[in-house]
Amino acid sequence: MSVDKDETQQRLKAAVHYTVGRLCQRMGEDHRREFSRQVIAAIAETAFRQCDVFAKDLEAFARHAKRSTVSSEDVKLVARRSTALSIYIQNKSEELNQEQRDLKKKNAGKRKSRDTEESRE
Amino acid sequence: MTNPYAERQISHSVENMAEKDAEIGFKKETVSKLLSSSFKEDKTRLSGDAALLMAELLKVFVQEAAVRSQKQAESEDCDQVDIEHFEKILPQLLLDF
Numbered sequence: 239m240s241v242d243k244d245e246t247q248q249r250l251k252a253a254v255h256y257t258v259g260r261l262c263q264r265m266g267e268d269h270r271r272e273f274s275r276q277v278i279a280a281i282a283e284t285a286f287r288q289c290d291v292f293a294k295d296l297e298a299f300a301r302h303a304k305r306s307t308v309s310s311e312d313v314k315l316v317a318r319r320s321t322a323l324s325i326y327i328q329n330k331s332e333e334l335n336q337e338q339r340d341l342k343k344k345n346a347g348k349r350k351s352r353d354t355e356e357s358r359e
Numbered sequence: 360m361t362n363p364y365a366e367r368q369i370s371h372s373v374e375n376m377a378e379k380d381a382e383i384g385f386k387k388e389t390v391s392k393l394l395s396s397s398f399k400e401d402k403t404r405l406s407g408d409a410a411l412l413m414a415e416l417l418k419v420f421v422q423e424a425a426v427r428s429q430k431q432a433e434s435e436d437c438d439q440v441d442i443e444h445f446e447k448i449l450p451q452l453l454l455d456f
Contacts, residue, residue, distance in 0.1 A: 247396065253389045258421050260383045265425045266440075271432055273425065273440045280445050281424045285417060286393075288456065292413065293397030300403065307404045308394075313412040320455055321366055323419060326373045330415050334408050 251286055258282040292316055310334070369423060369455065385414040424452055 259278050266272035273281075299312040310331045317327040391410040395403075405413075424445070431444040 250389065250393050257383065257385050261421050262425050264383060265422065269429050271429045271438065271440055274442065276442045277428060277440050277445045280442060281421060284424065285421050288420060289393050290397045293394040296394065297398050297403050306402045307406050308409045309406050310408045310412050313409050313416065317416060320369045322369045322373050327412055327416060330412055334411060
């Protein structure tokens with residue numbers, strides 16, 4: 239059983255490493271200062287470990303609010319230490335809410351026109 | 360208690376985000392699995408929105424690590440970013456997050 243767990247963790251680590259590599263490559267090109275492979279691996283490892291810290295905090299915040307599902311409110315708390323980061327996450331959260339509101343309106347509109355058509359028959 | 364130096368740096372990273380790096384990022388599913396694997400209780404779940412926001416947060420974290428390492432390399436007149444540069448900026452990075 240624990241072999242599967244290790245495999246999953248390895249795969250997740252690899253996925254993180256991949257994205258970190260791409261981000262670093264982009265930034266290396268943009269600022270014309272590239273990263274050694276060792277640094278990319280180190281950043282990936284750090285990000286991976288930081289996720290554990292974030293996850294435990296998120297779980298604690300959700301539980302404190304008597305929820306079992308971690309919400310965007312919990313994420314906003316995790317981002318509280320830096321004002322710029324906090325504002326950025328809040329804005330992203332607003333964007334997501336807006337998208338969902340737009341989607342709901344779109345679907346409600348579709349349903350209304352469907353209803354009026356049916357009532358005519 | 361916030362570090363003003365860190366403030367300026369993270370805001371720089373965040374401002375540049377919108378323009379070019381829209382495409383590269385962490386997948387919602389990866390982030391979800393990653394965080395869930397660290398939850399202590401089985402019943403703890405992650406909402407879709409929270410997963411998306413955490414993907415953004417992680418991206419900023421990585422970009423901060425990268426840009427601070429680059430600045431450190433620059434201050435030492437190095438063409439390439441090496442492990443010593445990353446090691447020097449790591450403590451403050453962790454404190455700022």
